[in-house]
Amino acid sequence: MTTSNPAAVAAAVPSAQTPRARGRRKALDVSTVVVVAVVVVLLAILILYPLAAIFGQAFSPEGTSVIATVLTSAVNRQIVMNTFILGVLVGVLGTVLGFLLAYVQVKVAFKNKRLFHILCLLPVVSPPFAVATAIITLLGRRGIITHGLLGLETSIYGLPGLTLVLVLSFFPVAYMNFKGMLENLDPALDDASANLGASGWQTFWKVTLPMLVPGFAASFLLLFVEAIADLANPLVIGGDFTVLASRAYIAITGEYDVAAGAAYSLVLLMPAVLVFVVQQYWVSRTSTVTVTGKPAGKPRLIHDPRGRIPLLVVGVTILAVVVGIYLTVIIGAFTKILGVNNEFTLDNFRYVLSGIGNESILDTTLLAIIATPIAGVLGMVMAWLIVRKVKRGSGLLDFLGMLGLAVPGTVVGIGYAIAFNTPLRFTIGGTTIQLLPALGGGAAIFGGAMAIVMVYIIRSLPSGQRSGIAALQQIDPSIDEAAASLGAESFTTFRTITLPLIRPAFLAGLIYAFARSMTTLSPIIFITTPSTKIMTKQILAEVDAGRFGNAFAFCVLLLLIVVTVMGAMSLLLRGRNDVRTQNGAGA
Amino acid sequence: MIKRAWGVVAGAAALALSLGGCVVSNNPTASPGAGGEGTALSGKLTVACGAMEEVCDAWTKAFTAKTGVQTSFVRLSSGETVARLAASKAAPEFDVWHGGPADGYGAAAGQDLLEKYTPENASQIPDKYKDPNGYWNGVYVGALGFCSNAKVLKEKGVELPTSWDALLDPKLKSQISTAHPSTSGTAFTTLWTQVVLRGGEDQALDYMKKLHSNVLQYTKSGTAPGQIAGRGEVAVGLVFSHDCVLYKERGMSDLEVSFPAEGTGYEIGGVAVVKNGPNTAAAKAYANWALSAEAQEIGPTVGSYQLHTNPNAKNDPRMVDLNSIKLVDYDFAKAAAAKKQLTARFDAEVAAQPKS
Numbered sequence: 001m002t003t004s005n006p007a008a009v010a011a012a013v014p015s016a017q018t019p020r021a022r023g024r025r026k027a028l029d030v031s032t033v034v035v036v037a038v039v040v041v042l043l044a045i046l047i048l049y050p051l052a053a054i055f056g057q058a059f060s061p062e063g064t065s066v067i068a069t070v071l072t073s074a075v076n077r078q079i080v081m082n083t084f085i086l087g088v089l090v091g092v093l094g095t096v097l098g099f100l101l102a103y104v105q106v107k108v109a110f111k112n113k114r115l116f117h118i119l120c121l122l123p124v125v126s127p128p129f130a131v132a133t134a135i136i137t138l139l140g141r142r143g144i145i146t147h148g149l150l151g152l153e154t155s156i157y158g159l160p161g162l163t164l165v166l167v168l169s170f171f172p173v174a175y176m177n178f179k180g181m182l183e184n185l186d187p188a189l190d191d192a193s194a195n196l197g198a199s200g201w202q203t204f205w206k207v208t209l210p211m212l213v214p215g216f217a218a219s220f221l222l223l224f225v226e227a228i229a230d231l232a233n234p235l236v237i238g239g240d241f242t243v244l245a246s247r248a249y250i251a252i253t254g255e256y257d258v259a260a261g262a263a264y265s266l267v268l269l270m271p272a273v274l275v276f277v278v279q280q281y282w283v284s285r286t287s288t289v290t291v292t293g294k295p296a297g298k299p300r301l302i303h304d305p306r307g308r309i310p311l312l313v314v315g316v317t318i319l320a321v322v323v324g325i326y327l328t329v330i331i332g333a334f335t336k337i338l339g340v341n342n343e344f345t346l347d348n349f350r351y352v353l354s355g356i357g358n359e360s361i362l363d364t365t366l367l368a369i370i371a372t373p374i375a376g377v378l379g380m381v382m383a384w385l386i387v388r389k390v391k392r393g394s395g396l397l398d399f400l401g402m403l404g405l406a407v408p409g410t411v412v413g414i415g416y417a418i419a420f421n422t423p424l425r426f427t428i429g430g431t432t433i434q435l436l437p438a439l440g441g442g443a444a445i446f447g448g449a450m451a452i453v454m455v456y457i458i459r460s461l462p463s464g465q466r467s468g469i470a471a472l473q474q475i476d477p478s479i480d481e482a483a484a485s486l487g488a489e490s491f492t493t494f495r496t497i498t499l500p501l502i503r504p505a506f507l508a509g510l511i512y513a514f515a516r517s518m519t520t521l522s523p524i525i526f527i528t529t530p531s532t533k534i535m536t537k538q539i540l541a542e543v544d545a546g547r548f549g550n551a552f553a554f555c556v557l558l559l560l561i562v563v564t565v566m567g568a569m570s571l572l573l574r575g576r577n578d579v580r581t582q583n584g585a586g587a
Numbered sequence: 588m589i590k591r592a593w594g595v596v597a598g599a600a601a602l603a604l605s606l607g608g609c610v611v612s613n614n615p616t617a618s619p620g621a622g623g624e625g626t627a628l629s630g631k632l633t634v635a636c637g638a639m640e641e642v643c644d645a646w647t648k649a650f651t652a653k654t655g656v657q658t659s660f661v662r663l664s665s666g667e668t669v670a671r672l673a674a675s676k677a678a679p680e681f682d683v684w685h686g687g688p689a690d691g692y693g694a695a696a697g698q699d700l701l702e703k704y705t706p707e708n709a710s711q712i713p714d715k716y717k718d719p720n721g722y723w724n725g726v727y728v729g730a731l732g733f734c735s736n737a738k739v740l741k742e743k744g745v746e747l748p749t750s751w752d753a754l755l756d757p758k759l760k761s762q763i764s765t766a767h768p769s770t771s772g773t774a775f776t777t778l779w780t781q782v783v784l785r786g787g788e789d790q791a792l793d794y795m796k797k798l799h800s801n802v803l804q805y806t807k808s809g810t811a812p813g814q815i816a817g818r819g820e821v822a823v824g825l826v827f828s829h830d831c832v833l834y835k836e837r838g839m840s841d842l843e844v845s846f847p848a849e850g851t852g853y854e855i856g857g858v859a860v861v862k863n864g865p866n867t868a869a870a871k872a873y874a875n876w877a878l879s880a881e882a883q884e885i886g887p888t889v890g891s892y893q894l895h896t897n898p899n900a901k902n903d904p905r906m907v908d909l910n911s912i913k914l915v916d917y918d919f920a921k922a923a924a925a926k927k928q929l930t931a932r933f934d935a936e937v938a939a940q941p942k943s
Contacts, residue, residue, distance in 0.1 A: 075934055141803075141820040157804050239804040240938070246807060253666025254770040255927075256694035258673060336838040340818055343838075417674035438678070525667055529680070530633060530659030541640040541662060544810060545890070546817070546834040 031491040032389050039381060043400045045436070046458045049424075050415030051407060058262035066251075066263035076247075083228050083243040084271055086159065090166045090227035095219040097167060097318060098174020099212075104315040105175075106182040108308050109301040118563075119319045121176070122326055124515040125562040126169040128232035128536055129543050130555040134328040135165055136237060137339045144339055157239030165237055166227045168322065173226070173512065174219035177467050180504035181215045182208075184474055190300055200307055211474075218470040222463060225406050228271060231522045244268040245408040249522070252410060265411040273399070273406075326559070332552035348553035357554070360533035365561055367449060367532070368517035371456035375517075376510035378457070379464025380502065384494050386465075387472040388480060401465045404458030409522030412455060417526045420451050447531030452524065456517035463516065464509025471505035472498070507573050511566050518562050632869045633680060634660040635668045637687020638856065641889040646685060649885055650876060656869045665691025665772070672700040672861060682864035683873045688772045689723060689855040693923050696722040702862045706875035708897075716855050716896040719920070723857035726877050727886060727893035730907055730914065731776055731852045732828030734813045738841045739822040748823060751784070751847045755797050762822040763801045764812035767938065769930035772854065773809030777825050778933065779922045780852030783915045788929055792936055800942045817842055827854060828907055829892040836890070836905075846907075850915040856893065 057063055070076045101120050105113060123131070139146050139156050146152045156164075185208065193203040234246040244264050252261035302308050332338040336345055351357065382401045386394045404412065424436040439450040475498070483493040499506065521536040528534055535558055542551040632650075636643035640662055647658040663671065665687035672681065672695055684692070684701070695701050701722045709717060709724050716725030733748050740747060743758050754763055766774035781791035803821050806812055812824030813831050817839030824831070828844045835842040858877040860870045876882050880900035886893060887903035894906055902908075 075939065136818075140818070142818050155803075235807045238807070250770045250807065252670050253664055254772070256666055256669045256691065258670050337817075341838040341840060414670055414674055417671055421675040421680060422678045525663070526671055526674070528661055530661055537662075538640075545639050545641070546810075546814060546830075546837040546839070549838075 029490050031489050032385075035381060035491060036385060036390060039378070039385065039397075040400075042378070046454055047400065047403050047412075050412065050419040051403065053418040054258075054262050054411055054415035055266060057259045058266045060259045062257065063259040063263040063266075066260045067267065070264075070267050079242050079244055079247050080267065080271075082159075082241055083245075083268065086162060086166070086241075086243055087224040087228040087271060089159075089163045090170065091220040091224035093163065094167045094171045094223040094227075095174045095216055097171040098176075098219055099178045099216070100311075101171070101175045101315055101318060102178030102182055104311050105179055107302050108311050108315075109303050110308075110312060116315070116319070117179075119322060121172050121511070121566070122322055123169050124172045124512060125519065125559050127519050127539060127555040127558050128521045129236055129539060129551060130329050131169050131325055132161075132165050132233050132236040133543075133548065133551070134325045134332070135161060137332070138324065138328055142339065155239075157237055158241040161237045161239075162233060162241060165233050166230060168325065169230075169233070170223050170226050173222050173463055173467075176508035176512070177215050177219050177222075177470055177505075178212065180467065180471055180502075180508060181212055181474060183504060184471065184501075185211055187300060194300075200302065200304060214470050214473045218466045222405075222466050224271075225402065225462075228268060229406060229408050231409055245410075248408055249410045252414065258414060261414070262411060265408050268408060269406055329552050329555050329559075333549065333556045335549060337548050338552070345549065348547075348549035351547075351550055352553045352557065357538065360535045360538045361557060361561070363449075363533050364518060364535040365565075367453050367534075368456060368514055369565070371453045371460065371517050372510055372514040374453075375457045375460045375513040376464050376506060379461050379509045379513070380468045380499065380506050381494070382461070382465045383468025383472055383502075383505075384498055387469055388477065388498070389490065398465070398469070402462045405462040409459070409520065409524075410526070412458070413523035413526030416451050416455060416523065420454075420527075448527060448529035449532050451527045452532055452534070455523045455527065456513075456520060459520050459523065460513035460516040463512040464506070467505040467508045467512075468502055471502040475501055503573060507570065510569055510573075514565055514569070515562050518558055628654050628656055628869050628872055630656065630866050630869065632656045632658040632682050632866050632873060634658060634873070635671070635681040635684045635861075636660040636662050637665050637668060637685065637691070638662075639889075639891060642886055642891045643686070645885050645889045646877070646882065649882065650873055653876070654869070654872060656866075656872075658873070660685075663687075669695050669698070669700070673698055676700060679861050679864045681861050682866045682870035683858065683860055685858045685873070685877055686726065686856050689718070689725065689857045689919055690772055690775075690923050690926075692718070692723040692857040692859050693919070695859070696720065700862055702860045702864075702867070704860045704871055704874060706871065706878060708875050708878035711880075711899060712878055712896050713898070718857075723859040724874070724878055725855040725896040726858050726883060727856040727891070728896060729827040729829050729854045729856070729893045730846065730912060731773070731780065731825065731854075732831060732907075733845045733847070734816050734824040734826050734828070734831035734834075735843045735845065736816045736819050736822055736841045737843045739816075739819050740843075743822055745822065747843060747845050749845055749848055751781070751794070751849055754801060754823065756801075759801045759822055761801065761803045761942075763798065763825070764803050764806060764815045764821040764823070765798075765825040766809045766812060767805035767807065768933050770805075770807045771809035773826060774805070775922070775926060775930065776852040776854055776917075778929065779917065779925075780850070780915055782922075782925075782929075783852070783917065784849055788925070788932070792932060795933065795937045796940065799937050799940060802942075805938055813842070814839075827893075832892045832905055833890055844907075846912045848913070850913040852917055853914050855896070855919070 058067070070080060105116055105120065136143070136156060138144050139154065141147065141153050141155060143154070143156070146154045189207050190203055193207045198206070228243065229245055231245045231249055234241070234243050235249070238246060244267060248261045248264035248268065251257045251264060302311070328338065333348055334344055334346070335341070336343045379401070382397065386398045390397060420436075420439040423434050423438050437445050439445065439448070439454065479497055479501070480493050483497050484490070488496070519536060521540065524534050524537060528537055535554060539551050539554045542548070542554065634643070634647055636646070643660045643662050647660045650656065651658045668684055668687065669691055672679065672684075684695070692701065696718070703721045705721050706724065712724055716728065718724065735747055737747070739762070743762060745756055745758050746753075748754055765777060768775040768778045778791060778795065781794050782788055785791050785794060806815070810826060810830050812821075813826040813834050815821050816824035817834045819841065828846070831842055831844045858874050860867065860874050864870050878897060880895070880897045883895040883897050883900040886895075887906060892903065892906045894909060895902070
């Protein structure tokens with residue numbers, strides 16, 4: 001360790017918003033304009049057009065009357081309140097959990113880091129119904145643990161169960177965010193702090209934590225939005241606790257009222273927008289540049305047992321719960337009906353791997369593999385434009401990208417059905433110009449597969465975008481400026497400088513995009529066709545038909561596929577020299 | 588790494604261009620259903636299927652085998668079907684809708700999504716299983732029943748319930764699972780059955796208020812109560828009896844079906860031709876076939892134990908014997924008309940109340 005150079009600390013602190021940096025951001029070169037135009041056109045097709053198609057319904061007379069009752073009816077006010085409470089609870093708890101695990105992973109000395117990492121990522125693959133069903137089997141009124149072992153008759157349905165399931169399903173997003181950020185923190189800061197006489201705790205509280213503010217904000221926002229837009233879990237384990245997403249779904253499927261469903265979804269967008277605005281305002285005031293391109297040292301790990309042991313105990317406990325849930329799913333796949341009829345059987349796999357099951361496994365995997373790189377790269381390009389390139393309207397661009405997640409899947413699905421079942425045509429002065437052929441539905445090109453890929457992209461774009469933004473906010477724009485002053489065009493800078501620096505965030509985005517695509521259900525229901533069989537929909541059908549063993553077997557296969565592809569992606573992107581160590585090597 | 592990433596970016600950009608910039612004046616893929624008129628039973632047929640996966644599969648395969656029409660299906664709940672039919676009204680993707688409760692067919696007819704059609708075989712079906720307006724015809728009937736977990740009932744010291752009032756037993760506190768009537772057609776059938784049996788909405792809500800204390804929670808899905816009872820979380824689930832039989836057969840062996848002696852409600856599963864679908868000729872043939880005894884007898888072979896609407900179809904021993912239970916006089920049109928008002932009252936007067 002040669003550094004602990006106060007200058008490095010000083011260099012790390014100045015704001016990204018200095019006049020110099022602003023001046024640089026203003027100058028848009030041609031390639032940036034082209035990229036912005038392409039991204040905006042893409043987003044317009046992928047999300048704005050279908051949403052416009054459905055939100056038109058929210059402003060029909062029936063729709064507006066529903067919006068009015070949200071304020072006047074006590075039942076509806078309660079639903080809005082429930083949604084908000086759930087979002088905040090999951091946002092806070094999930095962020096804390098993700099941070100804790102990332103901190104343990106990056107900063108604490110222990111063996112088997114690789115295994116720890118994989119276990120932390122496991123819940124990314126939570127097929128609809130799997131986690132909720134496993135929790136009901138383990139902790140419900142007749143749960144294997146609560147009733148079988150402890151003799152209790154607990155109620156897991158409602159807010160507690162829902163919060164537990166959502167936190168366990170979504171914390172990996174926060175973990176990935178924080179892991180990337182913690183690894184990118186300049187170790188010189190810790191050294192400087194220690195040299196100035198700070199204890200480990202003081203360094204954590206006064207140096208590390210403030211650096212991570214964008215990470216906390218990004219995680220909270222993402223988890224909040226994920227939680228309030230989630231549908232499958234509120235349906236399975238929500239009990240009497242109704243949230244806007246389930247209300248919108250019910251309006252459409254139970255009351256045959258698409259206008260009301262669109263109206264509830266429009267209301268659902270409000271809290272998402274609110275949190276988003278708050279986050280923008282709050283984060284933009286704090287700068288946390290840590291990757292300066294200047295020499296840095298090796299990170300120091302916590303060896304002190306006073307910090308190490310409690311941290312490890314907490315981390316291992318959380319992961320034990322995760323492992324318990326996934327073991328339940330795996331055991332469930334090999335039994336007739338777990339908790340009811342625990343006979344061992346291979347029938348579930350035999351059924352799933354024949355005919356219809358096979359087809360859906362292939363179709364789903366193929367479509368997700370097509371969608372993943374597009375979503376991942378689009379997410380990073382968006383993040384780069386938002387943080388670095390576009391000054392005015394960057395907030396709007398960010399929000400556009402987040403829409404795919406913030407709008408409940410049911411609404412996205414119907415929007416797609418309305419928008420893409422017919423060719424998109426414009427008639428100008430007698431000539432009809434066709435912009436797009438029919439992309440969705442049984443009569444569309446590729447048997448409607450294109451619409452499914454598009455849904456996968458917009459549903460998985462936001463996580464990559466958010467982790468990209470959080471990572472970029474840590475990187476000093478002067479690195480970009482150096483490249484620019486050496487004559488690099490802005491897209492060349494993105495490609496050769498920015499992308500390598502945010503590689504962990506990019507990888508996180510890709511992994512999440514794939515897992516998310518494989519597990520998306522609610523929008524898919526409205527755009528599947530006879531020639532596109534989708535696994536999640538088969539799982540739903542199995543649950544409906546009371547064949548839980550088959551549903552679990554599907555989940556296990558889905559898990560295997562995602563883990564395999566995740567591993568392959570990590571290998572592909574990790575194989576090269578690590579940029580961070582190249583930086584550090586100069587020290 | 589960099590080269591690869593650049594390639595991917597370029598790919599994405601190319602895709603963006605091909606998506607956004609492609610200007611074509613005529614569309615080669617938009618006319619798949621041409622030639623449906625006149626040519627008898629050819630081409631493809633797409634079914635929106637509201638029944639269980641395996642039945643849908645068996646039905647469509649049997650129709651293909653019989654007629655040579657390539658028949659495929661997408662399995663959808665009835666609300667999803669209505670939403671999808673409405674979304675693609677301009678260029679329908681489905682030809683025919685088969686299975687799923689009749690109130691959904693009513694909603695679709697109300698939005699002008701179905702074609703009025705009375706197949707030849709409809710003459711074999713009793714009038715009470717047919718739409719008086721001629722939009723749909725009944726293919727099966729499901730009777731509402733009590734799906735009890737015998738083991739839990741024994742623990743609680745309660746006999747197998749055989750009347751609606753038996754469900755009010757204080758020993759069954761928090762031991763009954765039913766869906767919410769505004770989210771589930773099954774639960775609305777329960778509610779309307781009370782209206783018929785007790786002679787009015789006020790009396791029906793009075794009963795539901797008393798039942799409220801015994802209800803653990805109102806689930807969103809209509810079939811969930813059967814599964815919750817199957818896991819032993821509650822003693823009794825209120826579901827259509829054929830679902831209970833199926834869950835028992837699938838391994839939830841403690842389940843036991845019983846019916847209320849006062850009378851019980853029922854659902855009718857329908858079949859209807861989609862308006863302006865791509866292959867109307869084949870769709871009409873399918874709708875006619877679906878009413879035949881031959882088509883209806885497929886159900887029990889793949890786990891669907893609803894009753895047949897066609898009196899000529901042979902019964903399966905696992906199906907309910909219609910002579911052993913009493914069905915109430917269920918007026919579907921009246922029930923549908925009252926639904927919105929009644930479920931709103933249920934929300935305010937029953938579901939929101941504290942349990943005693």
